[in-house]
Amino acid sequence: MKSGSERIGASFRDPSGFIFKRDGVLYRQVNQSYSDAYEKLISSGVYAALTKAGALIPHTESAEKPADPLLAYKVIQPEPVPFISYPYEWSFTQLKDAALLTLGVTRTALEKGMILKDASAYNIQFINGKPVLIDTLSFDIYQEGAPWDAYRQFCQHFLAPLALASLVDIRLTQLLRVYIDGIPLDLASSLLPGKTKMGLSGLALHIHMHARAQQQYADKAVSQAAAVKISKAALLNLLNSLEKTIQPLKWEPKDTEWGNYYNATNYSDDALKSKGMLVGKFVERVNPKTAWDLGANNGLFSRELSKRGVVTTASDIDPAAVEQNYLAIKSTGERCLLPLVIDLTNPSPAMGWAHSERNSLLERGPVDLVMALALIHHLAISNNVPLETVAEFLASAAKYAIVEFVPKSDSQVKRLLATRKDIFDKYTEAGFETAFSEEFEILEKEPIPGSQRTLYLLRKR
Amino acid sequence: MHVILFKLNYLDPGSGSLLVQLVAAGLLGSIGILTKIFWGRIKAFFKGEKYVPPQPAEEEDKSEE
Numbered sequence: 001m002k003s004g005s006e007r008i009g010a011s012f013r014d015p016s017g018f019i020f021k022r023d024g025v026l027y028r029q030v031n032q033s034y035s036d037a038y039e040k041l042i043s044s045g046v047y048a049a050l051t052k053a054g055a056l057i058p059h060t061e062s063a064e065k066p067a068d069p070l071l072a073y074k075v076i077q078p079e080p081v082p083f084i085s086y087p088y089e090w091s092f093t094q095l096k097d098a099a100l101l102t103l104g105v106t107r108t109a110l111e112k113g114m115i116l117k118d119a120s121a122y123n124i125q126f127i128n129g130k131p132v133l134i135d136t137l138s139f140d141i142y143q144e145g146a147p148w149d150a151y152r153q154f155c156q157h158f159l160a161p162l163a164l165a166s167l168v169d170i171r172l173t174q175l176l177r178v179y180i181d182g183i184p185l186d187l188a189s190s191l192l193p194g195k196t197k198m199g200l201s202g203l204a205l206h207i208h209m210h211a212r213a214q215q216q217y218a219d220k221a222v223s224q225a226a227a228v229k230i231s232k233a234a235l236l237n238l239l240n241s242l243e244k245t246i247q248p249l250k251w252e253p254k255d256t257e258w259g260n261y262y263n264a265t266n267y268s269d270d271a272l273k274s275k276g277m278l279v280g281k282f283v284e285r286v287n288p289k290t291a292w293d294l295g296a297n298n299g300l301f302s303r304e305l306s307k308r309g310v311v312t313t314a315s316d317i318d319p320a321a322v323e324q325n326y327l328a329i330k331s332t333g334e335r336c337l338l339p340l341v342i343d344l345t346n347p348s349p350a351m352g353w354a355h356s357e358r359n360s361l362l363e364r365g366p367v368d369l370v371m372a373l374a375l376i377h378h379l380a381i382s383n384n385v386p387l388e389t390v391a392e393f394l395a396s397a398a399k400y401a402i403v404e405f406v407p408k409s410d411s412q413v414k415r416l417l418a419t420r421k422d423i424f425d426k427y428t429e430a431g432f433e434t435a436f437s438e439e440f441e442i443l444e445k446e447p448i449p450g451s452q453r454t455l456y457l458l459r460k461r
Numbered sequence: 462m463h464v465i466l467f468k469l470n471y472l473d474p475g476s477g478s479l480l481v482q483l484v485a486a487g488l489l490g491s492i493g494i495l496t497k498i499f500w501g502r503i504k505a506f507f508k509g510e511k512y513v514p515p516q517p518a519e520e521e522d523k524s525e526e
Contacts, residue, residue: 152478
């Protein structure tokens with residue numbers, strides 16, 4: 001490996017090439033072994049068709065020296081992805097859209113003589129509000145009669161979590177965080193309702209029968225499978241069948257934590273508006289390029305960032321709020337906002353081989369600005385996190401912070417304290433300022449009109 | 462001989478997955494095609510009418526193989 005370039009952990013499995021970083025820029029080395037497929041990707045028109053449709057990440061061929069010259073065929077520089085997110089952080093429709101994109105890309109490739117050799121959900125990222133395939137080396141030259149090698153991976157990464165979320169419980173998408181190569185089909189099969197086993201439905205085939213066949217043939221040699229020959233028309237049928245199985249899967253949030261939070265808060269419409277203006281004023285003073293809005297709910301205030309062109313992730317613990325946010329982004333075509341399901345009391349860890357395949361939340365930072373509105377009381381009171389520790393966490397995430405302090409006199413905090421002993425002597429405005437003073441200096445402090453709350457603009461010391 | 466015998470797979474497609482894929486692709490394909498071929502008859506049956514075969518010129522050319 002050439003010095004000064006760092007190979008990125010997530011791409012080591014594929015022998016076709018890998019990602020490396022040099023001087024802060026991401027490149028992808030294309031290996032000799034992939035040269036035919038790469039040239040076919042360009043000459044067949046697959047690349048042009050997919051990038052035009054916004055389905056595949058555009059790249060330029062680079063004169064940069066390869067990180068591993070012995071293997072190298074070319075170096076390409078893909079368009080940067082603003083924020084890498086993972087399927088266990090997506091809401092239902094985000095995962096569904098990523099699944100449908102994967103099928104659409106496979107179909108387009110197949111029509112032009114190529115096929116997707118993998119169907120990993122981790123190859124999809126959200127850019128400007130839309131799912132995009134970011135692995136340029138996922139394409140293989142299609143051989144007439146060959147089956148789709150990625151079929152099993154597709155079922156594990158997409159179909160199984162979508163079916164479980166839709167038919168059993170939305171929280172089961174979190175199984176993706178446990179199983180790095182998607183939900184094992186025998187597990188999905190045992191969790192899904194019995195009625196999905198009936199007849200020849202998509203789920204009966206692609207999950208239940210699939211799981212049984214895997215068990216049956218687990219230790220059998222490939223000889224039987226080698227006889228498998230599937231016509232292109234039959235492969236297109238398979239893609240259609242997967243799409244028809246996924247399309248009707250729905251998730252409609254009913255009773256969730258925050259679903260209609262803004263109807264039940266302490267803010268009147270006027271107060272919400274003036275809080276928004278105050279946030280906007282602070283944002284303009286900092287003028288950040290990137291931001292995280294933590295505890296963002298459905299993204300009402302995240303838009304004070306994104307509408308000013310700040311690349312923003314709006315995370316929340318509640319899948320319903322995130323779903324609502326994503327659907328809004330989808331319908332309005334907003335570009336700078338990425339909603340994610342993240343439980344801040346247990347944020348996404350570093351995972352996979354040598355902890356290096358998937359980054360933890362903090363490893364994907366820092367950003368210029370972190371925002372924590374109406375969040376501190378949940379961390380400090382519901383989760384017993386000391387305010388100093390909250391300050392440390394925010395300081396490790398960004399240089400600037402916008403934090404809303406919600407005092408004990410606020411009815412939301414009263415509600416949190418109603419069922420437990422008040423052991424939080426230091427939870428006062430003065431206590432908050434002392435706790436944060438170690439990490440931050442206060443640039444601005446303003447009472448939020450129409451409430452008892454205070455908004456702080458903080459800068460890391 | 463078969464191409465997939467010699468191809469270096471980077472993902473293990475799994476023997477079971479290959480077979481289910483074959484079944485799924487074949488089965489769904491044939492149901493689709495059978496339905497297409499016999500749709501006229503099925504419709505006629507439920508309407509209680511006599512089935513009249515369509516003129517061959519109108520058949521679209523979308524054969525399976």
